[in-house]
Amino acid sequence: xxxxxxxxxxxxxxxxxxxxxxxxxxxxxxxxxxxxxxxxxxxxxxxxxxxxxxxxxxxxxxxxxxxxxxxxxxxxxxxxxxxxxxxxxxxxxxxxxxxxxxxxxxxxxxxxx
Amino acid sequence: xxxxxxxxxxxxxxxxxxxxxxxxxxxxxxxxxxxxxxxxxxxxxxxxxxxxxxxxxxxxxxxxxxxxxxxxxxxxxxxxxxxxxxxxxxxxxxxxxxxxxxxxxxxxxxx
Numbered sequence: 001x002x003x004x005x006x007x008x009x010x011x012x013x014x015x016x017x018x019x020x021x022x023x024x025x026x027x028x029x030x031x032x033x034x035x036x037x038x039x040x041x042x043x044x045x046x047x048x049x050x051x052x053x054x055x056x057x058x059x060x061x062x063x064x065x066x067x068x069x070x071x072x073x074x075x076x077x078x079x080x081x082x083x084x085x086x087x088x089x090x091x092x093x094x095x096x097x098x099x100x101x102x103x104x105x106x107x108x109x110x111x112x113x
Numbered sequence: 114x115x116x117x118x119x120x121x122x123x124x125x126x127x128x129x130x131x132x133x134x135x136x137x138x139x140x141x142x143x144x145x146x147x148x149x150x151x152x153x154x155x156x157x158x159x160x161x162x163x164x165x166x167x168x169x170x171x172x173x174x175x176x177x178x179x180x181x182x183x184x185x186x187x188x189x190x191x192x193x194x195x196x197x198x199x200x201x202x203x204x205x206x207x208x209x210x211x212x213x214x215x216x217x218x219x220x221x222x223x224x
Contacts, residue, residue, distance in 0.1 A: 004155075032211060043203055043215040044156070087155070091211070100171070101213060103155040 001026050004090050006104035014112050017078045021107045024070045032091040033071045035062055037084045038106065044087055047073075058097030078111045085109070117216035118142045119204050125222045132191040134219050136183075136204030144207035145187040147171075149200040150218075156203065162187055175207060196224045 006023045011017045025033075033050035048055060050071050054063040061074040075082055088104035115138035136145060144163055148156040148171075158171030160179040168179050176198060180188045183202050191198055204216040 034212070043218050046212055046214065049212065096199075100158055100161070101156075103157075105153060105155040 002104075003027060003092065003102045004088055006086075006088050006105040006107045008105060008107060010110050012110045012112060013078055015078055015080060017111075018074065018076045019078055019109065020072055020074045021086055021088075021109075022070050022072050023104055023107075024068075025088075025090045025102075026069070027090075027092050028066070028069055030090045031092035031093060033062075033064055034089040034101075035060075035071075035073050036087040036089055036103075038087055044103075046093050047086070075109075078109075080111050080113060082092040083109055083111045117204060117206060117214065119219050121219060122217065123220045125158065125224060127193050127224055128195060129193050131178045132194050132221065134189045134202055134204075134221070136187045136189070136216055138187075138206050138208040140206070141184055142206040142208060143184075145181065145203040146207070146213065147177075148203045148205065148215075149173065149198075150203060151200050157205075159189065159202075191221075194221075194224050199223045 003026050035047040037047045038044040047108040048057050048062050049063050050062040059076045064071045085108050086104040087106045090102045118137045120135045146161040147159040150156045157173045159173055159177050160171055161170045162181040178190045199222050202219045205213045207213050
């Protein structure tokens, strides 16, 4: 079983739609969680950290469910510019001070006009 | 902008030749990382550094070596490139909040 798993998509949604991605992780003792965004042929860019209490940044909301071992990303009012691959990232318990990240393979979002 | 540059940005090389990729940062971060990204695998850690001359292996370190003689530079060397090392290579730094920021990447093709 992979340490971090994501639905690869693609998720094809119309502009203005709300879309949600989930990501599951295998190690229940994992410490920290992030969502990154990666545009085609570009580097991953940090979208948001995921806190136990959940967090929101504009149209984006991230949540953590430790009991079920998944994190989610909700995008409201989708824009064409949201089209990208969204990477789920986990710091496992052995990551420690060295901050080793485990990446999911990404979920492709395509927002249609 | 995390102040990370990578060079070269693109490289084509032949099997068996040595290749060195450079990562340069301008913000004096202690931790630096090298990843490779391949379809179906996501990003995988090759090596990382936690200070000058302090490095350690990641999950896919075979065939790669690294060096860090200055805080700002982290070099990745393929001693004898193979076709399986064709990939996109990203360097990253870690800030004080444990968040990682990536350089623009190097596309390496080994023929």
